[in-house]
Amino acid sequence: MMTEVESAHETHGSFVSKATGHPLPPPDHGTPVIALFNSFRQPQNLQPVPAIPPKLGKWDQSAPAQVHTNVFTEVLRKDQQDVTKILETPSQDVANNVPNSAALTNTNLVPYVILHLAALSGDWDIARNFLQSKPQAVRAKITKGSETALHIAAGAKRTIFVEELVKWMTSNDLELKNDVGNTALHFAAVSGIKRIAEVMVDKNPTLPQIRGIKDLTPLHMATLLGHREIVWYLYDKTILMDRDHMGLLISAITADLYDVALDIIQKNPQIAFARDENGETPLHVMARKPLACYSGSQLGFWQRCKGSLLPHTKAPYGKKLMYMQATQLVKQLWEKILTLNSDSAISDLIRTPSSLLFTAAELGNIDFLIILLRSYPGLIWHVDEQNRSIFHTAVIHRQEKVFNLIYELGGLKELIVSYKDNNNNNMLHLAAKLAPVIRLNDDTGAALKLRRELLWFKEVEKIVQPLYKEMRNSIGKTPQILFTEEHKELLREGEVWMKGTASSCMVVATLIATVMFAAFSTVPGGNNNDTGIPIFLQSRAFIVFAISDAVSLISSAASILSFLSVLMSRYAEGDFLHSLPNRLIVGLATLFISITAMMITFVATVFIVLGSEFHGIKVPIALVAGVPVGFYALLQFPLLADMINHAYISRVSFRPCNHLLH
Structure with missing residues (x-):
C-alpha cells in the first residue's frame, strides 16, 4: 500500500x-x-x-x-x-x-x-x-x-x-x-x-x-529533430570527428536541412562515397526525397491556386529555397560520384545496397532522375533484378512524370518498351496490374480510380508493338485478360459508387424540378382576375423571378436526365473512361446551377412580396439565401473539380516535357 x-x-x-x-x-x-x-x-x-x-x-x-x-x-x-x-x-x-x-x-x-x-x-x-x-x-x-x-x-x-x-x-x-x-x-x-x-x-x-546516448552530440540531436536555428549555432561550436560527418549529413537530409547538408558536403567532398550503417550513400537517401514536393509541382489544385494568388508569401519562398538547396545537393553528390574511374564503379555504387534509380522512379522523384540522366544518359538502359527499366517501374507505380521521359527518347523508346521481365510480362502486362493502394487513394471514388487505371492501360497500349498486345506471360494471360481479372472488384465498386451518387443527386434534382414548376404555376402576388396576367409583371423583381425559375427548372430536368443515363448504363470497362464520368459531370454541374437559380428565385419572391418596404428584412434574407449554395459548393465542388480534372486535364498528363533537353 x-x-x-x-x-x-x-x-x-x-x-x-x-x-x-x-x-x-x-x-x-x-x-x-x-x-x-x-x-x-x-x-x-x-x-x-x-x-x-x-x-x-x-x-x-x-x-x-x-x-x-x-x-x-x-x-x-x-x-x-x-x-x-x-x-x-x-x-x-x-x-x-x-x-x-x-x-x-x-x-x-x-x-x-x-x-x-x-x-x-x-x-x-x-x-x-x-x-x-x-x-x-x-x-x-x-x-x-x-x-x-x-x-x-x-x-x-x-x-x-x-x-x-x-x-x-x-x-x-x-x-x-x-x-x-x-x-x-x-x-x-x-x-x-x-x-x-x-x-x-x-x-x-x-x-x-x-556526447550523450549512442555517443551523440547535442548538434546531432538538434539535427535529428530539424531545429535549423540551433543546429547552425551548435554547428559552429562543435568540433566534429571524421566519424561524425556521415551521421550528421544523413540526419540533415532526413530532416530537410539541406543548407546544413550542403555545407557538410562542401567541407568534406569525399563523404559522397561514404556509407551509413545501412550501407547507403547520401545519394541513396536523396533518392527517397522527392524534390518536386518542394518545388510545388506536387501541390493540389487549391494549393497551386493559392500559391499563384499569393506568390510572395513566406511559405512558397521557403519551399522554393528548399527545392534549390536540395537540387544543388544532388548535383554536388552526383558530380563527385562521376569522378570515379570506370562505369562499373559508378554502377556498383548506385546499385548497392539497392538501386537508387529504381527507388527514385518508384517514388516519382523526377527531378532527381533528370539530374542524373542529363549528365549520364546511359542510365536509361539500366535494369533491375527482374529485367525492368525505370520506365517499367514507373508504370507499375503509376508515376506519370517519370514515364513521360520515355517520349523524349525518340526511336530508342521502342527498344526499352520491348523489355520483358522474368515472368515474361511486357510493359502492357505491368500496366494491366492493379496499381498500389497508395496511388489508388489519390483519386475520389472507385469509378475515378478505375478510370485512372484505364488511362494508364490505354496510354501504354499506344507505345507497345502490336504483337505485345496479344502476348501471353508465363501464366498464359494476355494484357487485356490480366486487366479484367485484376480490376474485377474495382469495376464492381465503381458501379456501386456511380449508382449511389447518381441516385442521391437525382432525388434532389427531382425535388427542385417539382418545386420550381409549382412556383411558376402560382406566381407571387397572384394574377389579374380579368386578364390572367400576373399583377407584378412589370416589376424588375418579377422578371428576375421568372428567369431564375425557368433556369432552375430546365437545369434540374437536364440533371435528372443525366443521372438517369448513368443509372441505365451497362457499366462496361470502357464506359468508365469517358462516357460515365462525362455524364456525371453534366449532372453535378446542372444540379449546382439549379440550386443556385432556385435560391435566386426565392430571393426575388421575397422582394416581390415585401414590396418597397422592409429593407431591414430583405437584405439579411438575401444574404442567408446564399448559404445553401455555398454549402453545396463546399461539399460537392471538390468532387466535381476532381472529375473535371480526370476527364479533361488528365488527358494531357501523358506527354513529352523536354526535361532532359532543357
Whole structure:
C-alpha cells in the first residue's frame, strides 16, 4: 500500500507530465531521440497534495514555443506549505491515514519536489527561494532519471529560468549527465530553443563536445529533430570527428536541412562515397526525397491556386529555397560520384545496397532522375533484378512524370518498351496490374480510380508493338485478360459508387424540378382576375423571378436526365473512361446551377412580396439565401473539380516535357 506522501507525489507526477508537454520525436528519427525523451522521467509514488499549477511571474517568459500555465502564485506557495507539512509528518501517522501503506520508492527525491515543479513551470521566484535555503540543490539530481533542475527547465523550454539558474552554477555543474548520459545541453538541443543553448555554452564552451546516448552530440540531436536555428549555432561550436560527418549529413537530409547538408558536403567532398550503417550513400537517401514536393509541382489544385494568388508569401519562398538547396545537393553528390574511374564503379555504387534509380522512379522523384540522366544518359538502359527499366517501374507505380521521359527518347523508346521481365510480362502486362493502394487513394471514388487505371492501360497500349498486345506471360494471360481479372472488384465498386451518387443527386434534382414548376404555376402576388396576367409583371423583381425559375427548372430536368443515363448504363470497362464520368459531370454541374437559380428565385419572391418596404428584412434574407449554395459548393465542388480534372486535364498528363533537353 502507498502512504499518503506516496499517493500525493504520484499526483504531482501526473501534473508534471501534462504541464511539461514535451514534444515527441518523429518516429523515423531512430532510437537515440526516443531514448533521450525516455530520460524525461518524473518522480513517482509521491503525492504531497493535489497538484496545482503555478502562476507565471515575471521570470516565466521564454521562447515563443514555451507553454505557460495561468494559476496564481499564492496558491502554489500555499501548496508548498502543505507539501512541507506533509513531508514533516511522521511516517507512522501517514501510514495510519492511508491504509495498506508502502515504502517510499526514493526518499532522496522528496525534498526536491518544489524545485522540480518550479523548473517545469518556469517559476524562478519559487526556485530562487528554495535554492537560497538549499544551495546544493542547484546540482542535485531531482528525478529518477538523474536529471537536474537545469535538465528539466531546458527540456520544458523555460528560457528565463535557465538564464537565472545558470548564474548559480559552475561550469562543471553544466556537465552533469542523467542516467542515459545526456547533459542539459542535449535537452536544450531537443527543445530547439537557441537562447537556452547560448546561455549554457557561454558558461561552458566545452559542452557541445560532450556526447550523450549512442555517443551523440547535442548538434546531432538538434539535427535529428530539424531545429535549423540551433543546429547552425551548435554547428559552429562543435568540433566534429571524421566519424561524425556521415551521421550528421544523413540526419540533415532526413530532416530537410539541406543548407546544413550542403555545407557538410562542401567541407568534406569525399563523404559522397561514404556509407551509413545501412550501407547507403547520401545519394541513396536523396533518392527517397522527392524534390518536386518542394518545388510545388506536387501541390493540389487549391494549393497551386493559392500559391499563384499569393506568390510572395513566406511559405512558397521557403519551399522554393528548399527545392534549390536540395537540387544543388544532388548535383554536388552526383558530380563527385562521376569522378570515379570506370562505369562499373559508378554502377556498383548506385546499385548497392539497392538501386537508387529504381527507388527514385518508384517514388516519382523526377527531378532527381533528370539530374542524373542529363549528365549520364546511359542510365536509361539500366535494369533491375527482374529485367525492368525505370520506365517499367514507373508504370507499375503509376508515376506519370517519370514515364513521360520515355517520349523524349525518340526511336530508342521502342527498344526499352520491348523489355520483358522474368515472368515474361511486357510493359502492357505491368500496366494491366492493379496499381498500389497508395496511388489508388489519390483519386475520389472507385469509378475515378478505375478510370485512372484505364488511362494508364490505354496510354501504354499506344507505345507497345502490336504483337505485345496479344502476348501471353508465363501464366498464359494476355494484357487485356490480366486487366479484367485484376480490376474485377474495382469495376464492381465503381458501379456501386456511380449508382449511389447518381441516385442521391437525382432525388434532389427531382425535388427542385417539382418545386420550381409549382412556383411558376402560382406566381407571387397572384394574377389579374380579368386578364390572367400576373399583377407584378412589370416589376424588375418579377422578371428576375421568372428567369431564375425557368433556369432552375430546365437545369434540374437536364440533371435528372443525366443521372438517369448513368443509372441505365451497362457499366462496361470502357464506359468508365469517358462516357460515365462525362455524364456525371453534366449532372453535378446542372444540379449546382439549379440550386443556385432556385435560391435566386426565392430571393426575388421575397422582394416581390415585401414590396418597397422592409429593407431591414430583405437584405439579411438575401444574404442567408446564399448559404445553401455555398454549402453545396463546399461539399460537392471538390468532387466535381476532381472529375473535371480526370476527364479533361488528365488527358494531357501523358506527354513529352523536354526535361532532359532543357
